[in-house]
Amino acid sequence: MKVTYYVAISLDGFIATPDGGVDWLTPFQESGEDYGYADFLASVDSLLIGSSTYEFMLGHPPWLHPDKPSWVFTTRDLELAHESVELTSRDPLEVLAELRSRGLQSAWLMGGGKLASAFRDRGIISHYVIAVVPIVLGSGIPLLAAGGPQDRLRLIGTESYSSGIVMLSYERRTP
Secondary structure (H helix, E strand, O other), X not given: OEXXXXXXXXXXXXXXXXXXXXXXXXXXXXXXXXXXHHHHHHHOOEEEEXXXXXXXXXXXXXXXXXXXXXXXXXXXOOOOOOOOEEEEOOOHHHHHHHHHHOOOOEEEEOOXXXXXXXXXXXXXXXXXXXXXXXXXXXXXXXXXXXXXXXXXXXXXXXXXXXXOOEEEEEXXXXX
């Protein structure tokens, strides 16, 4: 099972402001460049979403993808945007077993940092695609929560854009 953590970060390593805001990305989204997003989205068959990210998506319908089965990791009773969304409080390994049993092969881990850390701690993020955005936020929600095991990665690609965004692609080295 391929699990890719595909995410944008500020130069100082934050995926959102302290209150979860991502408005700092808006000027870069308006450039007309999709930074490989459409190709990446077409390459995954399922979504793994943190509850705060999902709540953000509910307010921004273009981020919802009813054509892909989605698991939202939460202990809260959240609104279901469409029938392909499942709320779960199960361990990430259990959810991945379910994905495999359904014949799914590639998932987009949509965050946030705590959920990504839970996946990383279990050694189940196989790929990282990180868009480094040329902005310094000063504080916010980090790419990954502090702690956890060391994870060696291998660079498999880079791409830079005129906006100053640099896309870094890594795969996890297996021990």
